[in-house]
Amino acid sequence: MTPAPLIEARDLHVEFAARGRRARAVDGVNLTVGEGEIVALVGESGCGKTTLARTLLGLERPASGTVLYGGAPLAYTTRALKAYRREVQLVPQDPTGSLNPRHTVYEAVAEGPRIHGLLGEAERVAAALARAGLRPPERFAGAYPHELSGGQRQRVVIAGALALDPRVLVADEPVASLDASVRGEILALLLRLRDELGLSALVVTHDLGLAWNIADRVAVMYLGRIVESGPVEQVLSAPSHPYTQALLSVLPDSPSPVVLGGEPPDPTRIPDGCRFHPRCPALAGGKAAGAGVDGACVSQSPPVLPASAESRAACHYAAALRAGN
Template sequence: MLEATDLQVEFSGRGGRRARAVDGVNLSVGAGEIVALVGESGCGKTTLARTLLGLERPTAGRITYDGTPLNYSTRALRAFRRQVQLVLQDPMGSLNPRHTVYEAVAEGPRIHGLPDEEALVASALARAGLRPPERFFQRYPHELSGGQRQRVVIAGALALEPKVLIADEPVASLDASVRGEILALLLRLRDDLGLSALVVTHDLGLAWNIADRVAVMYLGRIVESGPAEDVLTNPRHPYTKALLSVLPESPARIVLTGEPPDPTRIPSGCRFHPRCQLVAAGNGTGACTTTRLDILPAGAAHQVACHLVPAVDNS
């Protein structure tokens, strides 16, 4: 449904240097598939998501939707955004406090001039789990719980009957007791409506519960990808192992030193080598610090970009 090919996004940095926020990414989201894009803050996840939505223009590479390259004319983007909708992490920031629930959900249909506005709003709210929908029409965001507000945001996306949702940290601002409900809702939308979704998160536990495939991003590139069960039960990249080590069931925590490098100064060789626990333990090779790794292709196989393990798991 939605695919990025050799995608690069650069921004102007300090001193005239260019920051490579996305530095060669291949990523696909299939029909009825949920893909989790995981990594630390600052690794390029949100920039990649915004570029997939057409909110940022790539410096190089391309985005295709349903096999057709994305056109950046105003009319084409308008049509594209009916099919690919964004769900943000902060429902209070996403919703206008002066607008009722009805007005918030009706905004998309009004912009696109869709008929039967009230029926679309009622259907979207019901699908998002706010029933009976008419009971919520005249409520304001401050009158709702955090979970209800996030359901309103999801309903606003569903009102346009999209094919793909891009959810940026959809449960990060919610209490633990409500997170499961929102994740269950996303799974139900996938099963009932055939929706595809890209879920951007730093939480591998969330990815474990919801995703069909996982892509792990570090400093602008995908460093490991594959079926969620394979990646999360048999992580092969040192960075993925470190991310997973913070989960409660992990036998030992791996503490990475330092912060992700400045994207205007990407290290030579493997971009992870300055923080790699294997290199720090003396188990690296000369290639780790000198030889660039190939960009991982989009695909279903379990793949990893690391000099110390095979690129594809054929087991």
């Protein structure tokens, strides 16, 4: 049964000025995060993942489209955003950079409750530290960031979010800066928080292996748009889009890595047709021509994917294969 949407991006577009042109960082995205659901947003650096996450947090305003929370459009007044950000909390990529080296762990975790004027500060901080796996909390409360390991610092950042009793965590590459031995512990913590507190999460990552281990659904992003999405087992065990296939092929147990040529195109100059076609192995290798869709690949943009629990891909070649079956 599909969980009710808690956060939704509806036909979202975000643009920035760049060298006299407009960079379409997010270019027509539909995405939902349901109650108690973990969604992984994956793709290469520069594909728009972080901009989309910041827009869902209310840190960027869309050029068009809507962010909805609990079915209501997000309002951009100071009061409305303050209330919203108590419910939807960011877990940043770099815990060292996000923690003030002059503040103790207690002060770092207490900052949010103080901003929001919440009562019972000491109890909130202790409970948040314990939930984040820093037990006993009094052992860590007086420590400074430089006295902690990388994994402990990430737990402090998570505790700072938990101190506000949020409903959603937006985690931007939450384990990218950690040692491999610690990554599993942080991922297990996020899963436990979902199970114990009913938290939802959007996890932004370039690592499909991480998505496989933690997510219920996955959305693959390329050059500002979702190109494949669906239940994580379906998408990652049988990917339809050549871009998803290429990302999966670099995992350690993949039999034949796919090397994509070049870098993602400039978002100020999005190619005609399918935006992936200049790097597409199916087009370059003749498979798209064999399916009779090579002309469409270079001239027609695939339809924007809807926010759906079903597995979908924005790809002419994948659509031709499905139709053939």
